[in-house]
Structures are given as structure tokens and as C-alpha cells.
Amino acid sequence: LPALLDWVISNSSCQKQNSVAPGCRSSNSFCQNYTSYVYNGYQCRCSAGYRGNPYILDGCQDIDECVHKEAHSCHGICENMPGTFYCRCPDGTYGNPSIEGGCIKITNYSAGLIIGIVISSVSILLLALSAPFVTRMVKLRNVKKMREKLFNQNHGLLLQQLISQKADIGERMMFTLGDIEGHEQF
Numbered sequence: 001l002p003a004l005l006d007w008v009i010s011n012s013s014c015q016k017q018n019s020v021a022p023g024c025r026s027s028n029s030f031c032q033n034y035t036s037y038v039y040n041g042y043q044c045r046c047s048a049g050y051r052g053n054p055y056i057l058d059g060c061q062d063i064d065e066c067v068h069k070e071a072h073s074c075h076g077i078c079e080n081m082p083g084t085f086y087c088r089c090p091d092g093t094y095g096n097p098s099i100e101g102g103c104i105k106i107t108n109y110s111a112g113l114i115i116g117i118v119i120s121s122v123s124i125l126l127l128a129l130s131a132p133f134v135t136r137m138v139k140l141r142n143v144k145k146m147r148e149k150l151f152n153q154n155h156g157l158l159l160q161q162l163i164s165q166k167a168d169i170g171e172r173m174m175f176t177l178g179d180i181e182g183h184e185q186f
Helices: 108-153 156-164 177-181
Strands: 029-035 040-046 050-052 060-062 077-081 084-088 093-095 103-105
Touching: 040 050, 108 156
Parallel strands: none
Antiparallel strands: 029 040, 050 060, 077 084, 093 103
16 A cells, blocks of 8 residues: 655744754755645755755765666766766767767768868968068069060160170260260261
8 A cells, every 4th residue: 555655844934944944954955845735844855966864964965877877868978976977978989978879989081171171271371471472572573574674675785795895985885866866967
């Protein structure tokens, strides 16, 4: 014959006891007001993650959720903590350990993708850092080509040969066509 025993500490409430009822002796317990049509009072309960007797000193003990980790939705590595637990995927996997099959193995494809992203990032960084130097080299090369073009256009080779010869200054003098036509003797 099943029976249910329901009882409270009567004629008091959690508020009257400053939220710490004298009956709740365990450090991991709390006070809960209880009101029914028959009687009023309060009950002590163990905090979440604890079970035992909240009416005695250290009566509420930590539940080791990792003993039955599947019952607490942990399909990875379970670490028990005071009043709770921590569930993570094993090393070499990632994902959601709270669902069955939620931890996915890291494949070489994933590692290759990560390596590819790192190499691409480094390449872009080097390209960005070297761009000012490359543009300066291109500008200097263009200036050098322009000087050579102007040197050839203005008969610079002939002038250079005349200067290099050990000739008299009179032989080195060059006149433009306008200078020559400006004199009446020619």
C-alpha cells in the first residue's frame, strides 16, 4: 500500500526567518514557503545539483552527474563540479557534447583548411606591406626610362661624345637652328 508523507515546519515562513530558516541547516539548502488548505509553514530543500537531508548540518551532498552522464545529456567528457557538471567534446573533436553524436572528429580536411587560411592571410599581409616598395620601384624605373628617352630625343649621345673628347671649347659649342638663322651672315 503506497503512502505519501507531506510535512512542513508550521506557523512560520521563510520571510519571518530572514530567508534562512533555523531548520535548514545544510549549507547547500534553501527555504521554501508552503501553503495548503490544511496548514501553512515552510520546508527546506537541497539546492539544485545536491540531494540529501537539508535539516542536518552538511546533509545536502553533491550529486555526481558524471556517474550517469547520459541521464544528464552528456555524451562527451564529463567533469563533476560542486552542484553542477561540465561536459565537453574529447580532444581532437568539436561540436555539441550534449547530444548523441554531437562531437565531430576534426579531419585532415579541416586542418588543411585552417593551414590554407593561415598561409593566405600571411601572403595578403606580406603583399600589403610590400606594395609601397613595389610602387616606388616602378616609379623609379619609369623615371629612368623617361630620362633615356629624352637623352636620345635631344641628341644626348652626340653631346656626350663631344664633351668626352679633348677638344677645344669652340669645337664643343653647339648652336640651335634658330641661333644660326638669326645671324645675317649665313
